[in-house]
Amino acid sequence: MKKILKFLSYIKPYRKQAIISMVLLVCVVFMDLAIPRLVQRIIDDGVYQKNMAIVTNTTLIMLGISMLSTIFSIANNTLSVQVGEAFARDLREAIFVKIQKLSYSNLDELKTGDLIVRLTSDINVLQQTYRMSMRIGLRGPLLIIGSIILMFSTNASLTLKIVPLLVLTLALIVLFIAKLGPIFRMVQEKLGNLNNVLQENIAGVRVVKAFVRRKFEEKHFEDVNEDYTSIHIRVMRYISFVFPLLMFLINMGVLAIVWIGGRQVISGTLSIGGIVAFSNYLMTTMGPLLIMAMLANIVASGMASADRIDEVISLVPDIKEGQGAKKLPKTIKGKVQFDKVSFFYNGNCEEKVLDEISLTANPGENIAILGATGSGKTTLINLIPRFYDTSEGRVLIDGQDVKDLEQDSLLAHIGITPQETILFSGSIRENICYGKPDASKEEMIIAAKTAQVHDFIMSLPEGYETSVSARGVNLSGGQKQRIAIARAILLKPEILILDDSTSSVDVETETKIQDALEELIKGSTTFVVAQRISTVLKADKIIVIDRGKLAAEGTHQELIRSSPIYKEIYDSQLGDGNQLANNGKNKQINTGA
Amino acid sequence: MAEQNKQNKRPQGPAHGMGPIRGVIEKPKDVKKSIQRTASYFAAYKVELIFVFFLVILYTLAGLAGPYLMGVAIDGYITEKDLPGLTRIALIMLGAYLLSLILQAIANWIMANASQKALKKMRTDLFHHLQFLSLRFFDRNPAGDLMSRLTNDINAINQAVSMNVTSL
Numbered sequence: 148m149k150k151i152l153k154f155l156s157y158i159k160p161y162r163k164q165a166i167i168s169m170v171l172l173v174c175v176v177f178m179d180l181a182i183p184r185l186v187q188r189i190i191d192d193g194v195y196q197k198n199m200a201i202v203t204n205t206t207l208i209m210l211g212i213s214m215l216s217t218i219f220s221i222a223n224n225t226l227s228v229q230v231g232e233a234f235a236r237d238l239r240e241a242i243f244v245k246i247q248k249l250s251y252s253n254l255d256e257l258k259t260g261d262l263i264v265r266l267t268s269d270i271n272v273l274q275q276t277y278r279m280s281m282r283i284g285l286r287g288p289l290l291i292i293g294s295i296i297l298m299f300s301t302n303a304s305l306t307l308k309i310v311p312l313l314v315l316t317l318a319l320i321v322l323f324i325a326k327l328g329p330i331f332r333m334v335q336e337k338l339g340n341l342n343n344v345l346q347e348n349i350a351g352v353r354v355v356k357a358f359v360r361r362k363f364e365e366k367h368f369e370d371v372n373e374d375y376t377s378i379h380i381r382v383m384r385y386i387s388f389v390f391p392l393l394m395f396l397i398n399m400g401v402l403a404i405v406w407i408g409g410r411q412v413i414s415g416t417l418s419i420g421g422i423v424a425f426s427n428y429l430m431t432t433m434g435p436l437l438i439m440a441m442l443a444n445i446v447a448s449g450m451a452s453a454d455r456i457d458e459v460i461s462l463v464p465d466i467k468e469g470q471g472a473k474k475l476p477k478t479i480k481g482k483v484q485f486d487k488v489s490f491f492y493n494g495n496c497e498e499k500v501l502d503e504i505s506l507t508a509n510p511g512e513n514i515a516i517l518g519a520t521g522s523g524k525t526t527l528i529n530l531i532p533r534f535y536d537t538s539e540g541r542v543l544i545d546g547q548d549v550k551d552l553e554q555d556s557l558l559a560h561i562g563i564t565p566q567e568t569i570l571f572s573g574s575i576r577e578n579i580c581y582g583k584p585d586a587s588k589e590e591m592i593i594a595a596k597t598a599q600v601h602d603f604i605m606s607l608p609e610g611y612e613t614s615v616s617a618r619g620v621n622l623s624g625g626q627k628q629r630i631a632i633a634r635a636i637l638l639k640p641e642i643l644i645l646d647d648s649t650s651s652v653d654v655e656t657e658t659k660i661q662d663a664l665e666e667l668i669k670g671s672t673t674f675v676v677a678q679r680i681s682t683v684l685k686a687d688k689i690i691v692i693d694r695g696k697l698a699a700e701g702t703h704q705e706l707i708r709s710s711p712i713y714k715e716i717y718d719s720q721l722g723d724g725n726q727l728a729n730n731g732k733n734k735q736i737n738t739g740a
Numbered sequence: 741m742a743e744q745n746k747q748n749k750r751p752q753g754p755a756h757g758m759g760p761i762r763g764v765i766e767k768p769k770d771v772k773k774s775i776q777r778t779a780s781y782f783a784a785y786k787v788e789l790i791f792v793f794f795l796v797i798l799y800t801l802a803g804l805a806g807p808y809l810m811g812v813a814i815d816g817y818i819t820e821k822d823l824p825g826l827t828r829i830a831l832i833m834l835g836a837y838l839l840s841l842i843l844q845a846i847a848n849w850i851m852a853n854a855s856q857k858a859l860k861k862m863r864t865d866l867f868h869h870l871q872f873l874s875l876r877f878f879d880r881n882p883a884g885d886l887m888s889r890l891t892n893d894i895n896a897i898n899q900a901v902s903m904n905v906t907s908l
Contacts, residue, residue, distance in 0.1 A: 263887060268895070338891065345867070345890055349883045353875060361871045368867045376860040379898075380852055387848025395841040398806055402837065405810055406830040409818040413826075419814060426810070572882070616879060 150453035157237050161230045168226035171219045176289040178216040183427035185209050190420035231278035235270050250466035251534040260343030269452035276449025287435035294432040316396045316436050323389050324443045332451035337375040344371050393440050397433035474556040479545050480510040481641035481672040488540035500526050502695040513673045515683035518692035524676045528644050532561045562640030564648035568627040576611040579633045594637035597663040599656050600629035624651035646676045654681050680720045781862050785854035792847045799843035805836040859898050
């Protein structure tokens, strides 16, 4: 419940509409309450006194009130829908912004499918909760209280006899909320599971097909589907029993009025009109109760969803700018130092991903990082833009610890091509200019030429305006990688990180890219993570990482003599280690180091 | 549509993916076919549905008996000051309401099982179908859209079904 109230703050900007909607609702309640009184008047003063004028007048008044009440109800509905939708939009946006702010390690823990459920289904549920509360949440209690007062004034003793029934109904509703809340949470969780399987399958459809795992995946889906269905059936069973039961309690009230009230009429303490008005009041008391039960159902699900949304909203990004974080100047030299850097996940220092690595990249140097899969290369370069924080030691840019810098100012100087090439749906131009949307056409073309992708783009019918479908499926791996490289170098960053970003590019093109890069960003410090030794031959400094440790450091010439690991990698890829290898570029090597 | 305008004026927030993805209200291409297909999932529960149909008629009648009996009670017994008659009719009303309660609960219960199982089958079939679609299909259809169809859209059917069938 607390969580539901917490998200009320998102309604604040729409306070005006929300309040008007509530006021309208109160008016509707008063009008609704007036109706039974008027009915009583028609019966007692009109019909029984045979006074046609009263009957006609009162009927007209009732008609007017009903119409006004309808109009107000419509306005209330419209406003509450508007507020609800605006609220949902803002909340979705808040979560989206939140997700953007989360660090890599936060994101590692979230599953896409589940996150999507939280962003869509859970927000919808919460929105519905607010909207329905605005529409009936106030109306119900008001109607109930008003009716009880009016009933009391009509016939106190009869009212008192019905009170236990009301208490019973309320108790039933409270029990209902308490029971259903946890189940609704499970429903959303199971839906999250379902979506996870679904999302993985759609994203990995190629793998599923290639490995003929359809049957297995269908079984997997069947399991989560069954889970979701059975929990849903559990909810429906509760509801299917509770509502008829509430209806029954209301009917018991009517019965009590007829029987007890009937006896009072017979003994002369109540009029016939009194009975009718009374049963009308009872209906206006119990009717809202029934609606409240429906609201209870919605509130219960809203509580569950509010919890789940809150779990995302209140996630603390574990990478935050410190108080008084410094801005990097507009241009920096680009010196990068690792000072005894260690890294391990979740405080598990037994298994260090990186182990006391110290190294210096001077401005303009080209550093190549070599090592087996899982040796920690990507982790190492992810520390430079502070995607993760070091567990021990420091990463320094121009002598300043990245932890002391403003994130945006740090990232403004770093261009990255991540290992997994992600393109967005949109045109090739939009993708290349992603980091600098206002780049000129010339800048874009230079970047594309450097990445050796310009000619290819121009060969497409629509050139740079060719649209890239989601995830870039209409491009080859190498083409995507080159577009991603163009995207990074367009920024002309002082520090450029290429994480195995030419793995799908043939060696010849790769060499061309390297040569062109050298021209374009002479002053930039470049980190190139590579599997192929041919990629690293010309680097100013080659770093070999082995199981998280810095195994060797030096130029190709130095390492081939001094480092056994390097020589082993070299031999396995380019053959005879005694041969000096400037000719490596003509050989195609595919094996990982 | 003031809301719409306001939405357009608002800043779009931080970098989303590219390209405007605007919701368009999609109309079923062939309403009749869509309904037929949806209905076919419920056809598997024909027996249950027919049973529920009768139950609904019965409990509606039992429910309607209430107000009718109330009228009878007022006109026939209360105005006539017939106390034993009033008690008798009150007991009949009690019976009618009880009957309505039981029938309604049974109908809802059956409906809950049948509709959820039908929806489950629908999800299973959709998933199964997805497995046989070509890669070209996946290239053309964004994953997000497919996800939405498989979950949100089926839930929309769910709501329509569970809200309406018994109320009808």
